[in-house]
Every structure is written in structure tokens, then in C-alpha cells.
Amino acid sequence: MGNDINSARELRLPESLCEAGEQMIKGTRFKTVEELLSFVLQELTSCKSAQSEAQERKVIEERLRDLGYL
Helix, strand or coil: CCCCCCCCCCCCCCHHHHHHHHHHHCCCCCCCHHHHHHHHHHHHHCHHHHHHHHHHHHHHHHHHHHCCCC
8 A cells, every 4th residue: 555645546346336426426526436435435434433433332322221221
């Protein structure tokens, strides 16, 4: 894996997934499926996203505990 922000790797995806991505980007700011996937992966791997998931998990656990499930 390169450390250069502009370095890239080639990935292989099922054709049906690529077609679905192409349909999804119509009318959005994304010009390519690659731009969409880069955005999604950045969001999923960001620390902020991880913090949100941890907070959501904590709230769910508290609710389950209050209901007697935990």
C-alpha cells in the first residue's frame, strides 16, 4: 500500500455492483463510481464514524439493559 495520497490500487467488483453504483451517482456530485466508493470508504474508516458507532452501540446497550435483556 502506498503512502502517497494520489497513489491508487485497482479493485475488481461484480458487474452488477458497478451498474448499481452508476445508477446511484446519477444527479449527485460524484462523477464516477470510484469517487462514490472512495467517499463511502473514507466515511466508514474515519475516526468520527467509529466514534458515532461506539456511541450508538452504548445507547442500544443501555436501552436493552433497561428493558432487562442485558
